[in-house]
Amino acid sequence: MAPNVKAITYWVTTVIIGLETLAGGVTDLAKGRTMLIAGPPVAEVVTHLGYPLYLLLILGVWKLLGGIVLLSPSLPRLKEWAYAGVFFELTSAAASWVLHGDPPREWISPLVLAAIAIASWLLRPPGRVLGTIFTAERLR
Numbered sequence: 001m002a003p004n005v006k007a008i009t010y011w012v013t014t015v016i017i018g019l020e021t022l023a024g025g026v027t028d029l030a031k032g033r034t035m036l037i038a039g040p041p042v043a044e045v046v047t048h049l050g051y052p053l054y055l056l057l058i059l060g061v062w063k064l065l066g067g068i069v070l071l072s073p074s075l076p077r078l079k080e081w082a083y084a085g086v087f088f089e090l091t092s093a094a095a096s097w098v099l100h101g102d103p104p105r106e107w108i109s110p111l112v113l114a115a116i117a118i119a120s121w122l123l124r125p126p127g128r129v130l131g132t133i134f135t136a137e138r139l140r
Contacts, residue, residue: 006123007125009119009123010120010123010124010125013116013117013119013120013123014070014071014120015071016113016116016120017070017086017113017116017117017120018067018070018071019067019071020067020113021063021064021066021067021070021082021086022063022064022067022068022071023067024059024060024063024067025059025060025061025062025063025064025065025066025067026060026064027042027060028042028056028057028059028060028063029056029057029060029061029064031043031053031056031057042056043056048100049096049097049100050100051096059089062085062089063089065082066082066085066086067082069081069082070082070083070086070120074128076128076129076130077130079124079128079130080130083117083120083121086114086117087114087117087118090110090111090113090114090117091110091111091114093107093110094107094108094110094111094114095107097110
């Protein structure tokens with residue numbers, strides 16, 4: 001991939017997943033009363049899937065922090081945790097919809113967002129990569 005195309009794709013995917021995470025955090029903390037995107041309020045979705053409403057407070061705080069970290073210019077170690085958290089949250093949401101027996105229109109969106117998060121993570125510029133824990137020389 002050409003360097004400019006890679007950089008543009010990185011920023012597009014990062015802004016999408018970062019803003020989605022921030023918006024999700026705000027919506028969760030508002031307990032679904034604030035609708036940023038058309039659809040059922042978040043509180044109704046959470047209870048429909050069988051989760052307690054207090055989960056929204058927990059997820060909302062972590063999503064806000066994760067979105068801030070993903071959009072910040074540094075903090076590579078925290079970015080790794082934020083990407084992992086976003087991936088786990090989105091794939092868990094998709095799994096919840098599937099296991100509840102809901103139609104694909106409900107669980108495709110979190111999977112698409114998880115793919116965008118993976119693309120953002122894979123396309124990170126070298127300055128945003130944490131590095132490797134082990135090198136080939138250390139393992140010999």
